[in-house]
Amino acid sequence: MWHRILLRHLLALLLTALLGGLLGATLVRFAPGFGVDERELDTRLHEDSIQALRHSRSNERNLLRFYADYLAGAVHGNLGVSHSFARPVTDLFAERLPVTLRTVALGLAGGWVLGLLLALPVATLRGWSYEFFSSLACGAFLCLPSAVVAILFLYFGGPVALAVCTVVFPRIFRYARNLLLQTYALPHVLTARAKGLSGTRILLWHIFPAAAPQLLALAGVSVSMALGAAIPIEVICDSPGIGQLAWQAALSRDLPLLVNMTLFVTLVTLAANSASDLTSKALVKQAA
């Protein structure tokens, strides 16, 4: 039974990623400015060199053929060569992926800790003033686009991971607060409180297990949230990660790099969602 579900998820993940990659490639291929190179305007270049530059990307014009060639290469570990960086995509990923993963992981960890720490007192204390001020503060942060957060960090000089945390935590807070309020209002929790169980015991034995499936679903979504926030933040703060790479690839219509980026982001997002989905299903089944 579990094998089937897992296989179905993996198949869906693979097909969606492949389709996402193809759609991404299609958008780049038909974007204005595709296949042109800034170097064509270099007045030092001989006419032959300009023509060579113009034809250097002719193999990318037939999209399906390009994608088939790309997939054949990817199977053997060859992800192609970036035009804008003149380097193999695998090298670029190997250098930059750890930076982004670190940023996203720290940002997510910080966002979750802060979000939950702020949300718990709302549900446990139930004081209107705390709820009002914490909601107001988080609402203000929620209104800030990632780019604005990045600019603030740029000027005040904070770590990039903290900027991702600043984007993630209000969203975690908002969802976790609502979830905890609902869970604390469940009959068996009320009964436990009436029987005089300690707050920690209620939290660990009654609240978290009941809220776990939804929290896990939120965990899956928060990965794509953090990854999405990391792209503009890395660009603005000049952090040498995947986000900066994606931005430069888009500006130069770097098809091999953009296809890989699309596949990467799709795979990470889907994998995180599938993992949380499967785990929450397992938890629900176990509870039943």
Add this chain to the structure above:
Amino acid sequence: MRRLTLALIAASILLSGVLPAKSQSGGELHFVLRAEPKTFDPMLVDEEASETIRFLTGGVLIRVNRKTQALEPELAASWKVSQRGKKISFHLRDGLSFSDGTPFSAEDVAFTMRKLLDPNLHSPTGDSFRSSEGSVRVAAPSARDVIIEFPAPVAGLERLFDQVAIVSSRSPKKETAVLGPFTVAEYKSGAYVLLKRNPYYWKKDAHGQRLPYLDSIRLDIQQNRDLELLRFKRGEIQLINNLDASYFENLAKEEPAAVHDIGPSLDAEHMWFNQVPAAPIPDFKKKWFRSANFRLAVSEAISREDLCRVVFSGHARPAVGPVSPANLFWFNRSLQPHPHAPQEALRRLQQDGFRFDGHVLRDGEGHAVEFSIVTNAGNKSREQMAAMIQQDLEQIGIRLNIVTLDFPSLIERISRTFDYELCLLGFVNVDLDPNGQMNVWLSSSSNHQWNPEQKSPATPWEAEIDRLMQAQASTPDQNQRKRSFDQVQKIVWDQQPFIYLVNKNALAAISPALANTSPVVLRPQTFWNVESLYYSNQGRGVGQ
């Protein structure tokens, strides 16, 4: 004897003011690369970041002195151009070594030139030498002599060697074995390039101390210009090249001693009308754009002084033509910028059958004169210039629409689809010699932007430009070349295929902690004398 002693004492006092004592050498210089370097191979350099690294690490045979614009011997002790610019012979310095200790010889120069001049390499540096078809002969008759023979004369031949960094034919380290003052020690993609001093660098100062004074240079890869300025203010970086006028003004308020306006640069901001016969624009517009009177009228309707004052805060000069006054030899001094004369512009337009009713300008067939200007999005100064040109043209009844596009889309429009009417861009001039502009002026070239790749010149004046450019390229006589190119400048001034607007000033910021700096107009403005830069006592510790 006493006089000699006194003279020596005076000289040593003078020199001590210019040259650092031994204790003053060392330290790390920090500045920013605004893009990721695409290559460390000096032969394949085609963008600014890689060019910076090539300049700091590469050893060249001949160097253009960025201050005097004269040629100076570097790895070549002497050279001789013969056969009317077809042949060049070098006599090399003795006893030099690459940064890995491999000895430098004529074989390395021959290896570099053979590789560089391979047409299949498609190197901008190598292509600069390609004046005609045919093979180049490179010979090293001795360990210190090299002879290079081209199939046809190459105008300004020796200047081209300023861009040719010699690579080792034998070193296993390939392009990391260099002859320049620094060598690449570390590179982290998207983050930084660390250069360490070349222990085998051959130059010494007047005290006999081996150059460069600095131990290392850290080049942080950073695209964000605001962050670059912020880091300069914090003292984290010591140099900024090509500073924007707005940043210059901002910094001047806080650190007036750090900013330098060096005067007009070689670069020009210019615009041109689309004159491509097959362009997808209405025929009546093509007729306007092909009229020299129309182009001149538009040129005269624009106030260049206002552009300099408002857009560049006074850090620019009205442009005359393709050569900036900063180019001391090639600038045609008999020409002046077109004056702001809207009435004269209207008179010219009336000659062509245009009518101005006080609000709208119409052509002889009754079409209201309206067109769009495209420029690259995100370039604040160009966007402001377009807005000011829009206002100026409104004064003579022309309606101008502004379109900003990202760079790839813009290039596609101006070089592939020709779907544009007027384009505003900048011309970055890295070469003092007009031969570097050959592909702009020849009507058959793909970079002849107003009407590229013509099978035969579309107009008599373009045919004349073709003839003059070929003439200047085929003679080694500099004065004769200058006369030909002066005529080209005059034709361009009369016909306005490119409407030159302004020459931006070269603006730079240099930390007062750095000594022996001498910013110049030519690239690289602030670190052209990098081997002589050092930290003064007062500023010691800033970059160290």
